[in-house]
Amino acid sequence: MSDQCKCLFKEAFFNFESYIRGKNINFLIGAGASAGVYNTLKINDYFSFEDLITLSGWDELTKQVLYLFFYEKVIKPMFEIETEINKATQDEESDFAKVFQNYKDFIEKLYIFLQNESNDRPRKINIFTTNYDLFFEHAYDKVSSNFPLSIFNDGSKGIFNKVVDVNYFNFNTWQSGITDKYEYSVPTINLLKLHGSISWVVDENKEIKSVFNLDKNKPLVDIKKDNLSNKIEEISNLSEKPKTNILLNTQINFSDSNENIIKNINDLIDDLSGEEQVKDVITNYIENNTSLDKCLKQIKTHRDKTESNNCEKYIVKFLKYIKAKVFEFLVKQEQLKINGEIKKEIDKNEEVKQKLKKFDENYKNISIVNPDKGKFSSTLFQQNYFEFLRFFNYELEKPQTILIVFGFSFQDEHIRNIVKRALYNKELLVLAIAYGQSDYENMEEHFSHIDNFKYLLCSSKNCNYRGKYDNIEKGNFDFLVNNLFRFIDIKKSSER
Structure with missing residues (x-):
């Protein structure tokens, strides 16, 4: 709670497009993006599942039950995404349908934005996410036919055996005419899953593979666990x-x-x-x-x-x-x-x-960062994790860089420290969307005195919004897609 308001939406004539056009654009997206569909690690406002499982004193059996509880509550529902997408076509008012529509609109608006960027540099946006789920992948799959000249790069390469490697994010793609008289930078979205994915497995050759036959990845749980889970619920x-x-x-x-x-x-x-x-x-x-x-x-x-x-x-x-x-x-x-x-x-x-x-x-076959602050399913995945973090760090050190933070409260100390160090680069501007007062306070605790860390939305007694933003209360996905990117009209673009 600093005395000065760092919320850009306090400015009566704030123009989001002018902040990001022509810049090296990066998003950092956390669990808040999928809020309302998947459970988070939060137990209450001051204690998380991460805090719980990190406590010393748990027996090995209890730890196994804690992971079973975590899997059942947080991970398992993510494996049902294709079923839920099919259901959403029948019930467009369901929470799942609304969240999925936001993801699709977000991806579409990013590609429309990139299509209108200058051709003198790669048309590229990086999305860094700590989410394990497959919302981004399925969202692109649904809208890709609207963007025949587009690339969605999830860091994997191959046909039947897709190997995940951070080096694949360094590719830039240009389309040339039949006579090679011009080159067109193909709009590209890089998706970097910092905490891994439910679609990633470590195979027998010690390579991380992206496998979309989710039944192969899904741990089979055939345990009558009511009594066990109740102990954790308590x-x-x-x-x-x-x-x-x-x-x-x-x-x-x-x-x-x-x-x-x-x-x-x-x-x-x-x-x-x-x-x-x-x-x-x-x-x-x-x-x-x-x-x-x-x-x-x-x-x-x-x-x-x-x-x-x-x-x-x-x-x-x-x-x-x-x-x-x-x-x-x-x-x-x-x-x-x-x-x-x-x-x-x-x-x-x-x-x-x-x-x-x-x-x-x-469970250990799924390549995700576990919630116990440092336990990795394999040494290979640990190496992959730090390579992805290094790539994140390199992007933030580039000139004219924007990092837009959404659904992420900086509880991950590795990522928080990278952003803190990167802010010494005065050409980096971090624009954070705080969901509510609690998220705003969490961020201010770490970034209150840093001039190039600003808020696109926050709840604060020092920040009273004016004009067309008066009725905005929460920094949710609707705010990101329909307010920040209001200068992009999906319908008009599709009619061209």
């Missing part, structure tokens, strides 16, 4: 404990008097009196965080509200930290019980134990 419900629920939903009203702000913070800490371990962690946090400590003292000693406005971001960060620590503490309290109950459940049935082991082996 973790999400920990925040519903009465005392915990009050604590985790505590908000600080920064328009209140300084005296009341301090009282609310003190009351919050006092509520933890029975949780001494958590209270100690929080006390240490305040003592070791000089900015927060200084702010709290400043609020206590100044009656004038303007003297303490800059403290808001430190206190918001502090509250998020408290809530995450409280929830982590609750999970740790339940760990022994959960480990024991899962072991007991599996020990009752040797067949379940063997099937769980088999699932674990099959």
Whole structure:
């Protein structure tokens, strides 16, 4: 929450096209793009499945069940995309149909944009995504007939055996006439899946292959898992404990008097009196965080509200930290019980134990970045991951570069650090779309003082939109496709 608004849509005459025309254009797209169709790793506003599985103390059996739970909730529905696309033709108002239509419109508008770019440089856009799903691939498949001169490059090469290699993204394609008197840069979209894909497998030759016969990739799960999954579901419900629920939903009203702000913070800490371990962690946090400590003292000693406005971001960060620590503490309290109950459940049935082991082996064949902050299914895929990140880094270092961030909140520290370093390149402009207040606060925590990191949309008391953007509340796919790219009319283009 910086004092100055960095939201470009505050500008009455903001022209998105003028920002991106003639530039090296890149998109960074996260799970928010598929929101409403696929589950995310989010357990609540302050704790994710990634945080959960990274906690020390889980037994090996419990970890296998956690991955089974993750697969069932997040990954498995992605394998049903072709079935869902067929259903969507019958029900255009379904959530799936609306999301898929957004993807198709987005791809179409990018190609129309590229067709109108100058021919003196490659007509190319890079889409970097952390999503495992196949929405982009199927979207292009549906609209490709409208763009006979176009290339969609997913980084694979081959006919029956498609090998994935980051070097394939360095290709530029030019069409020449029969007499070779002219050359036309073919509009190209590169799709770089930074966290892998459900269509990727590591074969016996230690190569990553892109396989669209999804039944071959899909781990067969033949486990009666209700009792196992229920143990994991219980973790999400920990925040519903009465005392915990009050604590985790505590908000600080920064328009209140300084005296009341301090009282609310003190009351919050006092509520933890029975949780001494958590209270100690929080006390240490305040003592070791000089900015927060200084702010709290400043609020206590100044009656004038303007003297303490800059403290808001430190206190918001502090509250998020408290809530995450409280929830982590609750999970740790339940760990022994959960480990024991899962072991007991599996020990009752040797067949379940063997099937769980088999699932674990099959699951590792899918080439995706696992949610435990560093565990890769293979050394080869780990190498591939860092090669893709290097390519991402190289693109951001180029002159006249634009990075448009959508559906991504920068929780991935590898990607966040690459973007932070790249912002030293003053010819790089990052334009972020914050879905809502929470995403805006997450981004501001890391990028608040960086001039070339701006927002295309954010929720902030400092950013009051004017004119035609007054009614926009969420930075969703509809905003990206129908507001930012409103200068492109798909219907008119198709009539030419």
